[in-house]
Amino acid sequence: MRLIFLGPPGSGKGTQAKMLGESLHIPQLSTGDLLRAAVRGGSELGREARKFMDAGKLVPDDLVIQLILARMQQKDCEGGFILDGFPRTLGQAEALEKAFIVKRITIDAVISFEIEEHELLVRLSGRRVCPNGHGEWHIRFHLPSNPGFCDVCHAPLVQRADDEESRIRVRLAAYRKDTEPLKKFYAERKLLRPIPADGPMAAITQQIETTVKQLR
Numbered sequence: 251m252r253l254i255f256l257g258p259p260g261s262g263k264g265t266q267a268k269m270l271g272e273s274l275h276i277p278q279l280s281t282g283d284l285l286r287a288a289v290r291g292g293s294e295l296g297r298e299a300r301k302f303m304d305a306g307k308l309v310p311d312d313l314v315i316q317l318i319l320a321r322m323q324q325k326d327c328e329g330g331f332i333l334d335g336f337p338r339t340l341g342q343a344e345a346l347e348k349a350f351i352v353k354r355i356t357i358d359a360v361i362s363f364e365i366e367e368h369e370l371l372v373r374l375s376g377r378r379v380c381p382n383g384h385g386e387w388h389i390r391f392h393l394p395s396n397p398g399f400c401d402v403c404h405a406p407l408v409q410r411a412d413d414e415e416s417r418i419r420v421r422l423a424a425y426r427k428d429t430e431p432l433k434k435f436y437a438e439r440k441l442l443r444p445i446p447a448d449g450p451m452a453a454i455t456q457q458i459e460t461t462v463k464q465l466r
């Protein structure tokens with residue numbers, strides 16, 4: 251199964267991709283996570299990407315495409331994957347389509363997370379993450395066992411630089427301008443499956459599972 255999770259920042263793509271990936275035994279490929287790992291690793295790509303990420307702007311297409319295509323070559327992707335946060339521009343979608351034609355593989359569906367913007371602000375401003383990349387929680391909706399600390403490495407949780415309110419607004423504007431047009435791109439290819447993403451996590455998981463079962 252090869253899926254794309256498309257939606258605005260905070261719509262729950264990462265949370266749901268992680269759970270579905272575990273139940274289908276396929277990896278969640280998050281360009282946000284790959285970029286943050288590159289930043290932590292101090293590579294040249296990471297240093298370049300950081301300037302855009304901290305400001306809430308999209309990282310240039312060539313850097314992201316290079317990163318995700320390399321990740322998709324790895325063995326664990328042979329049985330499928332969930333692309334979480336990629337593609338995010340028409341240039342990325344076209345590059346992905348070309349790469350898939352070369353590899354003779356196809357996408358099964360694009361799950362589009364539909365949600366109002368005021369809900370996104372609440373979710374993103376309350377998110378707290380592990381500084382060592384072990385996961386993310388929420389001060390109201392998804393508490394770790396010991397509030398304020400990572401469940402895995404017990405480090406104090408922090409707020410992402412781009413979850414500050416003015417940067418959230420920059421990210422939402424980038425979504426509307428660059429990413430939302432992808433809905434039309436994938437609807438024209440009969441791949442778009444919209445799901446309501448503003449309810450409790452378990453209800454959204456069920457919606458996604460029902461959609462995925464219908465694809466089999």
Ligand code: AP5
Nearest residue numbers: 259260261262263264265281282303309335373377388451
């Ligand atoms: P990335 O890490 O992908 O961030 P994003 O798209 O802005 O997405 P988020 O992680 O903020 O939201 P999400 O939809 O995954 O929601 P989540 O499940 O975390 O990208 C970061 C940056 O990297 C970008 O701004 C850009 O600079 C760069 N980048 C990445 N990909 C790129 C690309 N392809 N091209 C160019 N640049 C790229 O949930 C959010 C919070 O809400 C969590 O706290 C969660 O616990 C909570 N929550 C989730 N579901 C629910 C629910 N149902 N009810 C209540 N709370 C919920």
